[in-house]
Amino acid sequence: MLIFIKLVLAHLIGDFVLQPTRWVLHKQANKIKSKFLYVHVLLHFSLYMLLLWDLSLWKIAVTVTIAHFFIDTLKLYSNELFKNKSVPFFIDQVLHILVIYGCVFYTNLYAHTLLLFENLDWYLVTAIVFVTYPAAIIMGMILEGMSNQIETDHKSLPNAGKYIGIIERLFVLIFIVLGRWEVIGLLIAAKSVFRFNDLKERNNRKLTEYILIGTLISFGLAILAGLLYIS
Structure with missing residues (x-):
């Protein structure tokens, strides 16, 4: 090796x-x-x-x-x-x-x-795969009714939200596997700071609620996958 x-x-x-x-x-x-x-x-x-x-x-x-x-x-x-x-x-x-x-x-x-x-940890492999595209599709299905009420921001990069969600869920899963739950709180705080100014400028309550719900679902799915893995 x-x-x-x-x-x-x-x-x-x-x-x-x-x-x-x-x-x-x-x-x-x-x-x-x-x-x-x-x-x-x-x-x-x-x-x-x-x-x-x-x-x-x-x-x-x-x-x-x-x-x-x-x-x-x-x-x-x-x-x-x-x-x-x-x-x-x-x-x-x-x-x-x-x-x-x-x-x-x-x-x-x-x-x-x-x-x-x-020797592969198939439980971990399954958890990693789940928090990527399957979780993104699940979120899309859950938020489908709400997304129709949100105006599309044409200045955003294509599929940027999806990839951000996948990356953040992978980080959450990694931190849970490592037993570093406190870092997840820092990750949520960091995302909130980046989003705050953007949402403040738009002054769009529906968009704020939509992003908040999406973030909670995203973190929730990653935490669920992590808990199932370590249990």
């Missing part, structure tokens, strides 16, 4: 810390002809060997480096197929991690993967 962690660390350093924006832009413009594509790949190989600090593991470093080259090249040529540029980015990162995982545990890949799944 230590080898896997070292290779992931090397990947993070090479892809994010030591890759200037001008390299990224040059690769996007010139693709496989970009000199920075090859510099980037060689940098990764150097980082792999440096962090592993074991010449006997050179085959793993070479294999991961070659795979990195092909994955990055595929991303450069497939970027145009996606309207949302975050999609190829995340696919690219997942493929890199999977390659590292496969190279490190290739001798017992199936057994190790099976062991990982067997």
Whole structure:
């Protein structure tokens, strides 16, 4: 597992810390002809060997480096197929991690993967999944009658409220699992402060009540999921 962690660390350093924006832009413009594509790949190989600090593991470093080259090249040529540029980015990162995982545990890949799944805390996984989109849909159903009475704010970011709710519920669940209930109070207070000026300027009682009800339901669902997990 230590080898896997070292290779992931090397990947993070090479892809994010030591890759200037001008390299990224040059690769996007010139693709496989970009000199920075090859510099980037060689940098990764150097980082792999440096962090592993074991010449006997050179085959793993070479294999991961070659795979990195092909994955990055595929991303450069497939970027145009996606309207949302975050999609190829995340696919690219997942493929890199999977390659590292496969190279490190290739001798017992199936057994190790099976062991990982067997050791997963499925109760926690279920709680995490619940407080994301399922909870958002439940809230939408509960608040549907009220939302029709609220004027839409066209200045708001699309789906911003939904994502804020998902993030806050994840935080609440984490704090409950860690037994830090007092931090949940701080989270509610912080959200109230951010919302106060906005609601004060609008002077809209219906909107204030709607947001208050939504916040309480959101926190309530997260607390319920947390309590069910720790019980």
